[in-house]
Ligand SMILES: Nc1ncnc2c1ncn2[C@@H]1O[C@H](COP(=O)(O)OP(=O)(O)OP(=O)(O)O)[C@@H](O)[C@H]1O
């Protein structure tokens with residue numbers, strides 16, 4: 001299996017200044033460890049809600065570290081200091097609107113305020129960047145989707161589409177644990 005480098009960015013004023021312990025990075029790692037079977041290297045950053053710094057961090061993770069996937073958590077809402085989507089759009093080569101659309105759809109199954117997240121998905125160079133909401137539970141919810149008590153998928157999480165997207169931009173072939181997030185690749189793709 002191919003090695004994959006993944007950038008993880010927790011954007012939170014309070015977690016980055018120690019007001020509370022950051023649960024964003026551990027939750028991202030925990031979910032990815034369960035879902036992705038490839039050997040993985042995580043590059044992690046915990047930063048405040050500052051647009052310049054978020055942009056610089058994304059540029060470093062994509063251009064210098066060459067992460068194939070970058071997941072951010074936090075700072076996607078309507079509050080004045082929520083600027084993660086703005087920073088992500090500023091470094092984007094191409095928009096992938098389906099990721100934001102689907103995450104809001106999935107999240108509506110958990111919270112009626114799902115539509116307040118301005119989260120986006122974009123491609124920069126050979127990297128896919130996805131914004132996730134800041135509540136630690138939102139990571140599992142948006143990536144994994146909605147499952148019934150037997151674990152059967154009721155609504156797909158967005159991770160089902162991540163491996164094919166990364167194939168398309170020249171990244172490593174991602175294999176997943178189908179119980180956690182079944183990667184969908186159309187036949188002959
Ligand atoms: N990185 C994090 N670690 C732990 N808990 C978090 C984190 N981010 C958010 N939360 C929890 O989710 C709630 C809502 O998150 P939200 O992103 O709206 O925080 P916020 O109001 O933007 O503040 P901050 O940027 O300081 O985290 C927070 O009050 C907190 O309980």
Ligand SMILES: Nc1nc2c(c(=O)[nH]1)N[C@H]1C(S)=C(S)[C@@H](COP(=O)(O)O)O[C@H]1N2
Nearest residue numbers: 074075076077107113114117133134138141
């Ligand atoms: N799956 C999921 N999506 C969610 C939420 C959540 O708890 N779970 N919270 C919503 C709320 S209350 C807000 S304000 C927005 C933005 O959150 P953020 O600023 O922490 O990124 O995400 C929304 N999307």
